[in-house]
Amino acid sequence: MYSDPALIRKHFVKLSLSDREADLINAFCTYSGEQKATFLRDLILRKAEEVLHVGESASGASAMRGANQSLSAA
Numbered sequence: 001m002y003s004d005p006a007l008i009r010k011h012f013v014k015l016s017l018s019d020r021e022a023d024l025i026n027a028f029c030t031y032s033g034e035q036k037a038t039f040l041r042d043l044i045l046r047k048a049e050e051v052l053h054v055g056e057s058a059s060g061a062s063a064m065r066g067a068n069q070s071l072s073a074a
Contacts, residue, residue: 015040025039025040
C-alpha cells in the first residue's frame with residue numbers, strides 16, 4: 001500500500017496553547033488556507049532542522065515532506 005512504510009505518520013504529540021497562541025495560529029491558517037496540523041508540523045520540523053543543522057539530504061525531514069507532497073499531488 002505504501003511505497004515506504006517509514007513515511008507513515010503514526011506518532012502523535014499533544015500540544016496545549018493559550019487563547020492568544022491558538023488565535024494567532026487559527027488566523028494564520030484562515031489567511032493561508034493551510035491546515036493547522038500541517039502548518040505546525042512543518043514549523044516544528046523546520047526549526048529542528050535549523051537548530052540541528054540538518055542538510056537537505058535524502059534522509060532529512062524536508063525530503064520526506066517533499067516526497068509526501070508529491071505523492072498527494074499525484
